[in-house]
Amino acid sequence: MTYSVFSTANNSNISQFKKLCEQHINKQEYPFAHDIINNVIIYDGDHLHQQSKEHKQAIQSEIYKALASGSGIIAIKNMWSDHQLLNQHNEIFNQILQEETVSGIAADHFAKAGANGRIWNSFQKVALKDADSFIDYYSNPLLSLVCQSWLGPYYQVTAQVNIVRPGGKAQQPHRDYHLGFQQEDDVALFPLPLQVMTQFMTLQGAVAHSDMPIQSGPTLLLPFSQQYKEGYLAWRKKEFIEYFNEHAIQVPLEKGDGLFFSPALFHGAGNNHLENFNRIANLLQISSVFCKPMETVNHTKILSNIYPSLLKKYQNNQLVHLEEIITAAADSYSFPTNLDTDPPVYGLAPMTQHQLVKTALTEGWDAQRFTQKLNEINHKRQA
Template sequence: MSEIRPSDRLFVGPEAADIEEFAALCARETDPALYPHSSAVQKNVVIYDGQALLADLQRDKPAVQKEMHDLLRNGPGVLVVSGAYADLAVVDRHTEVFERIFEAEARQGIASDHFAKAGANGRIWNSLQKSAELSPESFIEYYANPLIGLVAEAWLGPHYQLTTQVNVVRPGGQAQQAHCDYHLGFQSVEEVARYPVPLHTLSKSLTLQCAVAHSDMPVETGPTLLLPFSQQYELGYLAWRRADFIDHFQRHAVQLPLSKGDIVFFNPGLFHAAGTNRTTDRQRIANLLQISVAFGKPMESVDRDAMSLALYPALSRIVAQKKLDEVNLRAVVAAVADGYSFPTNLDTDPPLQDLAPQTAQQFIWQALQEGYSFERFSEGVRDMQRRRQAKSFDKLSH
């Protein structure tokens, strides 16, 4: 047996990404024979018929899920379930719920955008909780669709959890920059480079991206631009901001028209971007589902805010007396506070830089460096708690 040697690509920066390697991966063609339960392949994207898929689910669920898992990992990385909602009235009723949420948030002065200039689109953060509280009946009939669970379990296994955001792109709304998604897709390049490359691969297995079309989306309305097979590139999270990768995406990405009730699923490592809405009178609306694997949770419940408050006076004294250097202090802060921005309430805790809000670790470090008093630090902790707390729709609307 040959010796297993350590990888030489563990901690690398964006300069390690190879555009030729990336281009070769993305030049592959989707083989329809590998996806016998599909109904078509268009522009390398695998299309499934929703009602036929329900029948296949009854006959041989394991075979269907094996096929989809392989598609998302080793294939083009994106699939469309056409006609996933056979009863479009279900979609329309839930769209009406979203419209009521938009109206309530407008009265509160909430106007969230995402990857867009102010006013170019509309965003409802945490549409899952807000819609459940506003209209339980509509929520139940909408999420009773078994096709969402079929694909989610194929990629993530059982016990997955949903978060959802509604995105509306209005006439004239411009295309996004190509990007990858949560987790590492939401971190700065410098932060991504701190993670060993195997964790880049792991990140792609932690979530599944999904978009339910709440309106017909002909190409002129700007449905999502997709680069099939790009999720297979190991260093994609480091590369997507590089000019040569952006240029390759713009030249080779594909768009498919969607109909109301269709659902798109894709690997979070897939290079993608919302397209430009070139119409003058049509808006594009989608419910974006981010489906998370069950395992992304610690073993014990820990009140890290209480720990921070208990330790801050002693930490302040140590900093003032210069008893610990930065390396040692950072080790203590890492043991105390959460160094990750999520989950949070993006209505009230928006990103400060890049795509991620300030972390508790960053706040503690700022407080120590700037010499906050305990009272000022305590108020900062309470403010962070308030910002991150999900708000019930009832409180939002009154």
């Protein structure tokens, strides 16, 4: 028999899939967890805040295990405890939606026109609208804790707001970026080990900006489905969709809760059955610093806009989580670059935006000098 690393949808095996999805979480394997509900590992945000410094790597190892070889899902209660900050963001979201509706660019590729409110690249748009609010939101140390667990010390944040209005319909089950956004025939061209690897390059997340009772249709999730190797080829098949519809679970969330799962997990938004209730989530897709994220984020524009606020907070000792916000806002990788014009000076790689921001803050550069140096770095990278 000839060995092959390639597979097709015809090789999908529903029996193997069912066997994986019928596993159960053992609470004893997750000592930092607050609870296990429907195989979803629930953490308490306040408890993680208290534990994170002393037990950071142990917590991160536990989160990684949950996402990779566990059920593939974690939830963190009260992850964003400042509801005033969430309300500020909701107001900004509404402003952006109104502006984009008037301009005619508002669109949701995943629902009928008008059914949902969707803001693409809410990450950058909020940064340009309200620097202080952006800094306070994305400096959340628990967000950094989860991202680092899956992706290491540096990562790329993208975000999209989804507002599901009354009557909003459920999505078909699917997997997400990267290969979840490719056609089945194209997926089959990639070796199966590479298909498996891609799920470790991104992390899916959602921040509840409203309460999300079951009737409002929080995300439908199929625990353990991320473990199925052929999943990127199988999720469109009828028998897999039927199994998902029969066995998917939902996690009710409260405002400020966070939900994170492997992009390879079979999932889909649920039906909003409530009248006069909008389900609001800031969807996070965090990518490895080594890969291409789904959305183009102009880090230069973001940094130029938020630097005056960063500097003021830094000089007033108000920037408690400096590393977290710089990692979120800046490009933390030296490559790709032009090594003729941007050679390594110290170490093996050229300066990153991340390093530049830290230098600027510690040396007290004014905004004009910082923007000039930022533009110089960008120019050096051009071929």
